[in-house]
Amino acid sequence: MNQVPVPHDLELQLPLPEGLLKILLVLLFLIHILFVNFMVGGVTLSFIFEIIGLKNKKYDALAREISGTVTVNKSLAIVLGVAPLLAINLAYTTYFYSATSLTGIAWMMVIPAVTIAFLLTYIHKYTWDKLENNKFLHLTFAFMGLILFWTIPLIFLSNVNLMLFPSRWTEVHGFIPAVLLQNVIPRYLHFMLATIAVSSLFAVGWFGRKKFDVNKHLPGFSREEIKYNFYLIAFIATLMQFIAGPLLLFTLPVYGISITVYGFILLGVLAAVLFMFLVWYEIRDNKKTIGRFFWTVILLLTGTVISMAFGRHYYRERAIEPHRQLVETKTQELYWKSEAARTRLRMGISKEPAKSAGQAGFEKNCAVCHAKETVLVGPSLNEIFELYEDYPEGIVEWSKAPEVKRGGPVMPSFAHLGDEELLEIGKYMLKAAAE
Numbered sequence: 164m165n166q167v168p169v170p171h172d173l174e175l176q177l178p179l180p181e182g183l184l185k186i187l188l189v190l191l192f193l194i195h196i197l198f199v200n201f202m203v204g205g206v207t208l209s210f211i212f213e214i215i216g217l218k219n220k221k222y223d224a225l226a227r228e229i230s231g232t233v234t235v236n237k238s239l240a241i242v243l244g245v246a247p248l249l250a251i252n253l254a255y256t257t258y259f260y261s262a263t264s265l266t267g268i269a270w271m272m273v274i275p276a277v278t279i280a281f282l283l284t285y286i287h288k289y290t291w292d293k294l295e296n297n298k299f300l301h302l303t304f305a306f307m308g309l310i311l312f313w314t315i316p317l318i319f320l321s322n323v324n325l326m327l328f329p330s331r332w333t334e335v336h337g338f339i340p341a342v343l344l345q346n347v348i349p350r351y352l353h354f355m356l357a358t359i360a361v362s363s364l365f366a367v368g369w370f371g372r373k374k375f376d377v378n379k380h381l382p383g384f385s386r387e388e389i390k391y392n393f394y395l396i397a398f399i400a401t402l403m404q405f406i407a408g409p410l411l412l413f414t415l416p417v418y419g420i421s422i423t424v425y426g427f428i429l430l431g432v433l434a435a436v437l438f439m440f441l442v443w444y445e446i447r448d449n450k451k452t453i454g455r456f457f458w459t460v461i462l463l464l465t466g467t468v469i470s471m472a473f474g475r476h477y478y479r480e481r482a483i484e485p486h487r488q489l490v491e492t493k494t495q496e497l498y499w500k501s502e503a504a505r506t507r508l509r510m511g512i513s514k515e516p517a518k519s520a521g522q523a524g525f526e527k528n529c530a531v532c533h534a535k536e537t538v539l540v541g542p543s544l545n546e547i548f549e550l551y552e553d554y555p556e557g558i559v560e561w562s563k564a565p566e567v568k569r570g571g572p573v574m575p576s577f578a579h580l581g582d583e584e585l586l587e588i589g590k591y592m593l594k595a596a597a598e
């Protein structure tokens with residue numbers, strides 16, 4: 164941790180207890196990311212099916228139905244993103260802001276990028292008929308949206324990743340170096356696969372629901388076929404997670420990993436394995452009954468996601484812990500320094516830290532009662548100067564055996580300091596008064 168920028172802590176009150184804020188952050192983030200998954204996965208699937216639809220019309224209708232869900236899910240994703248963004252700002256201010264400024268321009272580009280991406284989803288959705296004979300243009304809109312929807316998460320991800328590693332803050336300047344940190348690409352891959360799996364499961368539920376008129380909206384498909392196809396996509400995407408996941412785990416800097424982190428991840432993997440079995444069971448005998456375990460499937464996936472989210476949270480806590488301690492030490496140091504400066508100022512002594520043994524000795528032993536001009540418990544240095552100018556030895560004698568002279572409080576003896584130190588102190592007092 165050498166060469167790490169370590170600020171001192173901000174003395175700001177949190178609006179909620181820190182623990183509660185963090186639990187809220189994890190849970191609110193999950194809800195937000197669920198809709199982000201629907202949105203990003205939806206854009207991807209819609210694009211792929213529209214291309215397949217060039218040859219096989221029924222897939223064009225499927226692409227269109229999916230694009231209809233994207234705009235709604237996108238609005239929800241954004242609205243639900245505000246809360247976790249505020250929570251992370253509050254709970255990890257130093258870390259989040261540092262990473263934000265280091266990824267600077269890319270981070271700022273999120274705003275116009277999101278705006279344009281959203282406009283493109285609407286254009287894509289509402290020009291389906293109009294551009295029926297110009298599929299190339301229609302697909303170009305979809306593709307531009309796709310590129311943006313694939314880039315924005317990478318910006319977010321590189322930011323929240325960089326905030327975990329203060330030791331890299333001095334070398335990372337800008338978005339590209341932030342992306343090139345060893346674990347970002349595996350993390351991105353992990354995320355993108357999740358968008359496919361999660362949005363496919365959404366499609367199983369959404370287009371498989373009883374109220375959805377498959378014959379009307381998706382002519383050529385049966386309800387079972389829809390469920391089967393999306394289950395299969397979810398299965399394959401999740402299977403690939405068994406490569407992307409470990410890849411991410413092994414590229415993460417180890418110092419954030421703890422037993423707790425492993426525990427949560429293991430729990431998540433366990434739920435994921437059960438999930439895979441059940442989905443496999445559903446698609447293996449592609450019968451009329453497909454989808455009857457849908458809610459159990461969802462429950463298992465929820466289990467995976469929540470475990471992983473907590474694993475991730477504990478990783479984050481542990482990764483920034485050493486830096487937090489440095490900040491704490493630095494804050495303490497700053498506190499003492501400012502306290503000392505304040506005391507010296509109050510006593511009318513120099514604002515600088517002690518420069519000589521005499522000054523240090525004076526500040527330690529005498530400054531509580533003697534100041535330069537004001538009369539504290541004992542007389543001012545100016546007065547002492549009048550009495551002992553050019554005669555510091557007199558101060559030594561006095562301090563070893565103070566008398567009752569002024570009839571006020573009595574000065575304690577400082578004989579224990581010894582002649583040598585008292586002489587230094589005496590010299591300093593006279594010098595300070597003369598200045």
Ligand code: HEC
Nearest residue numbers: 528529532540541547558562567568569570572573574577
């Ligand atoms: C607890 C308060 C207190 C501390 C600490 C203290 N003094 Fe004093 N000092 C006094 C008081 C009270 C007097 C006045 C005593 C009197 O005149 O009866 C005094 C008076 C003096 C005088 C004037 C003597 C004179 O001839 O009138 C000197 C010199 C002095 N102190 C030096 C020191 C030095 C040096 C130290 C630190 C090593 C020190 N004092 C620490 C309370 C203190």
